[in-house]
Structure formats: C-alpha cells, structure tokens
Amino acid sequence: xxxxxxxxxxxxxxxxxxxxxxxxxxxxxxxxxxxxxxxxxxxxxxxxxxxxxxxxxxxxxxxxxxxxxxxxxxxxxxxxxxxxxxxxxxxxxxxxxxxxxxxxxxxxxxxxxxxxxxxxxxxxxxxxxxxxxxxxxxxxxxxxxxxxxxxxxxxxxxxxxxxxxxxxxxxxxxxxxxxxxxxxxxxxxxxxxxxxxxxxxxxxxxxxxxxxxxxxxxxxxxxxxxxxxxxxxxxxxxxxxxxxxxxxxxxxxxxxxxxxxxxxxxxx
Numbered sequence: 001x002x003x004x005x006x007x008x009x010x011x012x013x014x015x016x017x018x019x020x021x022x023x024x025x026x027x028x029x030x031x032x033x034x035x036x037x038x039x040x041x042x043x044x045x046x047x048x049x050x051x052x053x054x055x056x057x058x059x060x061x062x063x064x065x066x067x068x069x070x071x072x073x074x075x076x077x078x079x080x081x082x083x084x085x086x087x088x089x090x091x092x093x094x095x096x097x098x099x100x101x102x103x104x105x106x107x108x109x110x111x112x113x114x115x116x117x118x119x120x121x122x123x124x125x126x127x128x129x130x131x132x133x134x135x136x137x138x139x140x141x142x143x144x145x146x147x148x149x150x151x152x153x154x155x156x157x158x159x160x161x162x163x164x165x166x167x168x169x170x171x172x173x174x175x176x177x178x179x180x181x182x183x184x185x186x187x188x189x190x191x192x193x194x195x196x197x198x199x200x201x202x203x204x205x206x207x208x209x210x211x212x213x214x215x216x217x218x219x220x221x222x223x224x225x226x227x228x229x230x231x232x233x234x235x236x237x238x239x240x241x242x243x244x245x246x247x248x249x250x251x252x253x254x255x256x257x258x259x260x261x262x263x264x265x266x267x268x
Contacts, residue, residue, distance in 0.1 A: 021227065042089065099116065117185070158195075172223045225259070
C-alpha cells in the first residue's frame, strides 16, 4: 500500500468513541495502511459526547465557514482536527451545532433515534467531500464504515460525479451487522432527490431502514467488504449477487493481508 492515498470515512472511530466493531475497524484498517507506507486521512462526525479537551480537537479556520445545503436549508460547516496519539494519524471532524452538538451519537437517552439522523448523514457526506476538495488531496480509495457515512457513495456517484478531483477514485464500503432498529425519516428519499439524485437509483431509501440504506450504499460502491460475522443472510446474499467485487468476512487476526490484497487486486 506504499504511497497509496486512502480516505477513511466512518460513523465512529476509537479512541474518540466507545469500542465496537465499526469504531475498532475504523482505527485498525487505517493504522494498517499507515504502517505499510500508505497516506491516509480519517473523517468522522464531531458528536457532542466527544471530549474535545481530552482529545485535543481544534478548529481549522481555513477549512470551516462554508454553508452546506440540506433539505433546502443552509447549514454551517465547522471542521476540527486531532491526531491519534503515537500513530501520527490525523482525524478530521465534521461539525455543526444543529446536527452534532447533542451529547450522544445516534439516539437519545431513551434509545430513540434522532429524527434528523437522515439529514445528519447527508450533511456528513457533503462535509467530507467539500473538505477534501479544499485540502486538494486526491484519494485513490474512499473506504466507508458505518451507516452514518453511508450517503457518501451515493453523493459521490451523483451530486459530485463531475468533480475532476475524484475522477479516478474508487469507493469501498465495509458492511457491518444491523446497528439500529426502525427507520430514519420517511422523507429521506425526497431530501436526497432534492440534490439531484435520480429517484430510481435510491428507491431503497423509500423505506430507510438499516438494510435498505446499506443496499443503496452497496449499489453505489466499487467494492464491498463484509466486515462482521453478524451481517444478515439477506444482506449477504444481496452483496454476493450485486456483481461488485467483495471480500467475505475475515477474522481480525488475518484482516491486514486480506484487505491489502483486496485493495490492490480488486479495486485499484
């Protein structure tokens, strides 16, 4: 992976949030590529339960200040950055007071999903792409982890399809076990279509439950990694029949070689 540029876009990353499958792999995979001499960047949302002082986040003024349109509303984009201790890995945080100030990630203290999670996901996807454009950093691969990052492949293939910066960039999505019950806002599909995404390409979002969101993401990816033993049989079958290059689940102690081979032989 030497000198390859890989952008990791994740819902959750340790050490900033609690350990789970998504947050751990969103740290371990970039570290592996970094150790192999690749160039990496990591993006995640700046949820309100991330301790900015402890993790030494600071705002990057030159990258902040843009407004992003979500559901016909202008939403200010704030970019913060921190470094993972000992690893010399930079993590960029997409922030907005309206979407990410609350002191939890996806649901309130009663476990009820936030009603604007769909808009948060759209804002996160746009925020990542606009920031990478400002950095003028061209990734060979964008690797997506977690459902909050799942709109990025869709927006890359439609909203940003004419961006010359990404003309050679490939998108890989890691698929994990179901991480929320119920559905996001029923208007999600219409909000995405407001950004010029064709209705037929996001028909799955008509019922925006976890599995349908991931199906829409897989359709817009160039490769798929089954990153959990707990992926449902229906979603696994969908991935296997999608025609996309895919990597079956690999145990954590063997993932490094498998992921490197997948990147190099199936994606690049």
